[in-house]
Amino acid sequence: xxxxxxxxxxxxxxxxxxxxxxxxxxxxxxxxxxxxxxxxxxxxxxxxxxxxxxxxxxxxxxxxxxxxxxxxxxxxxxxxxxxxxxxxxxxxxxxxxxxxxxxxxxxxxxxxxxxxxxxxxxxxxxxxxxxxxxxxxxxxxxxxxxxxxxxxxxxxxxxxxxxxxxxxxxxxxxxxxxxxxxxxxxxxxxxxxxxxxxxxxxxxxxxxxxxxxxxxxxxxxxxxxxxxxxxxxxxxxxxxxxxxxxxxxxxxxxxxxxxxxxxxxxxxxxxxxxxxxxxxxxxxxxxxx
Amino acid sequence: xxxxxxxxxxxxxxxxxxxxxxxxxxxxxxxxxxxxxxxxxxxxxxxxxxxxxxxxxxxxxxxxxxxxxxxxxxxxxxxxxxxxxxxxxxxxxxxxxxxxxxxxxxxxxxxxxxxxxxxxxxxxxxxxxxxxxxxxxxxxxxxxxxxxxxxxxxxxxxxxxxxxxxxxxxxxxxxxxxxxxxxxxxxxxxxxxxxxxxxxxxxxxxxxxxxxxxxxxxxxxxxxxxxxxxxxxxxxxxxxxxxxxxxxxxxxxxxxxxxxxxxxxxxxxxxxxxxxxxxx
Numbered sequence: 212x213x214x215x216x217x218x219x220x221x222x223x224x225x226x227x228x229x230x231x232x233x234x235x236x237x238x239x240x241x242x243x244x245x246x247x248x249x250x251x252x253x254x255x256x257x258x259x260x261x262x263x264x265x266x267x268x269x270x271x272x273x274x275x276x277x278x279x280x281x282x283x284x285x286x287x288x289x290x291x292x293x294x295x296x297x298x299x300x301x302x303x304x305x306x307x308x309x310x311x312x313x314x315x316x317x318x319x320x321x322x323x324x325x326x327x328x329x330x331x332x333x334x335x336x337x338x339x340x341x342x343x344x345x346x347x348x349x350x351x352x353x354x355x356x357x358x359x360x361x362x363x364x365x366x367x368x369x370x371x372x373x374x375x376x377x378x379x380x381x382x383x384x385x386x387x388x389x390x391x392x393x394x395x396x397x398x399x400x401x402x403x404x405x406x407x408x409x410x411x412x413x414x415x416x417x418x419x420x421x422x423x424x425x426x427x428x429x430x431x432x433x434x435x436x437x438x439x440x441x442x443x444x445x446x447x448x449x450x451x452x453x454x455x456x457x458x459x460x461x462x463x464x465x466x467x468x469x470x471x472x473x474x475x476x477x478x479x480x481x482x483x484x485x486x487x488x489x490x491x492x493x494x495x496x497x498x499x500x
Numbered sequence: 501x502x503x504x505x506x507x508x509x510x511x512x513x514x515x516x517x518x519x520x521x522x523x524x525x526x527x528x529x530x531x532x533x534x535x536x537x538x539x540x541x542x543x544x545x546x547x548x549x550x551x552x553x554x555x556x557x558x559x560x561x562x563x564x565x566x567x568x569x570x571x572x573x574x575x576x577x578x579x580x581x582x583x584x585x586x587x588x589x590x591x592x593x594x595x596x597x598x599x600x601x602x603x604x605x606x607x608x609x610x611x612x613x614x615x616x617x618x619x620x621x622x623x624x625x626x627x628x629x630x631x632x633x634x635x636x637x638x639x640x641x642x643x644x645x646x647x648x649x650x651x652x653x654x655x656x657x658x659x660x661x662x663x664x665x666x667x668x669x670x671x672x673x674x675x676x677x678x679x680x681x682x683x684x685x686x687x688x689x690x691x692x693x694x695x696x697x698x699x700x701x702x703x704x705x706x707x708x709x710x711x712x713x714x715x716x717x718x719x720x721x722x723x724x725x726x727x728x729x730x731x732x733x734x735x736x737x738x739x740x741x742x743x744x745x746x747x748x749x750x751x752x753x754x755x756x757x758x759x760x761x762x763x764x765x766x767x768x769x770x771x772x773x774x775x776x777x778x779x780x
Binding site: 262265267290293294297298300303305306307308318319322323353367368371 | 690691693694695696697698699700701715716719720723724
């Protein structure tokens with residue numbers, strides 16, 4: 212039991228005319244090592260929710276437990292929590308400030324009060340993990356390309372050696388190659404280090420491909436919670452929330468309506484390919500006539 | 501201790517959010533719908549009237565007028581009172597100066613400080629005048645968005661264009677600056693949180709340490725401000741912005757019935773204030 216959220220409620224500007232309920236009685240539990248996808252339309256409370264998970268926002272009501280301890284409790288060490296639960300904000304490259312790449316990545320571990328050697332060792336590890344070559348380490352972070360900047364910023368969080376990694380739309384605004392590289396690296400981190408990962412994304416394709424479990428937020432409430440296949444079965448409800456199922460799921464549904472016997476729970480292109488080939492190779496039937 | 505410090509950080513973020521709202525209090529009322537020029541003029545009338553009053557009845561009339569206006573604005577009185585916090589110090593100083601340094605009939609004496617009858621009167625009037633002044637102008641800022649206010653100013657000061665004062669440009673600069681305040685506050689909030697997620701600490705340490713801890717906040721903030729400024733300039737040029745010459749408005753300010761009614765009320769109010777001064 213790594214993260215447990217109980218009846219979490221958060222209200223912005225409480226007591227004024229601009230009062231707004233951002234989170235409404237949200238409860239869930241994320242066990243160690245899970246890859247959780249978090250989806251919801253803009254303004255559904257995703258960002259507010261993940262900021263609660265490392266204590267950047269104080270809940271209006273409810274509780275957040277990390278490894279069984281209440282993070283809002285008196286005397287709870289929030290700084291330590293923030294080193295355990297790494298949060299990568301949207302457009303994280305906007306937080307870069309140092310003169311060179313390596314110093315910027317050192318900022319996090321240095322704040323943890325580690326020795327200088329340890330700080331550098333961790334920074335170098337983190338930069339290697341995100342695939343930044345050594346020749347870039349002494350460059351100004353502002354001279355790098357968008358995708359590289361973002362990797363440096365992610366390294367800045369990874370250098371704190373978090374147990375949980377939360378990423379808020381880490382691929383927003385990147386080109387297709389930058390996107391794939393970042394997502395593959397996140398998946399690799401998740402697999403190799405067993406890091407609990409929470410990924411916020413608007414790409415249903417990415418969710419189907421990487422997540423073990425999907426949490427769907429709608430108007431501050433938890434709308435669905437299950438495996439991607441279970442959740443995407445509700446594609447009609449998802450559409451009403453301004454979301455959708457992966458493109459290929461629609462293709463599969465259309466094929467089924469035309470009488471092709473194919474599994475309706477297909478969510479990735481690879482699955483669809485295999486299923487289609489299996490159907491078409493089945494002897495005795497002339498489906499594609 | 502640690503926790504307390506982070507709570508302080510969070511408090512500060514919340515404070516920033518409160519500034520984001522600025523002064524404007526978004527409800528629907530007659531005063532909110534009124535033309536900004538009417539409100540600007542009304543505020544000026546009210547300030548002048550406060551200096552016109554020289555006896556209890558005058559201040560009573562000003563109080564009644566203010567109470568009615570506050571009632572009409574549908575803004576909670578607590579918001580008006582909040583504005584008074586800023587002038588508390590000024591209020592204390594001016595009240596004590598008037599109290600102790602006015603010549604006249606002695607009431608009592610504390611050590612070398614003489615309190616006179618005239619002093620009490622003057623101090624009381626001064627306090628009431630200051631409080632009414634601040635509350636009166638808060639009514640305007642609470643019921644008018646900054647953009648409406650600049651629009652109103654631009655139009656009211658339009659006559660200055662004749663003597664080559666770039667009124668439009670100044671109004672544009674003002675409204676862009678106002679528009680950027682919430683954006684930059686939000687950006688500060690975001691960067692602050694992002695650095696806090698990397699273990700930043702904006703509270704502890706001496707002055708030098710504190711100044712140093714601001715670097716991770718200020719550098720990204722400046723970069724983002726410059727980026728936004730460039731983007732905005734480009735977006736404006738892309739839409740053929742070329743200054744105020746020949747520019748028309750999508751929503752030109754136009755007086756409605758309630759504005760004429762307001763001007764009549766001002767005249768009546770000023771009449772009452774003048775009468776009170778002459779009669780009593």
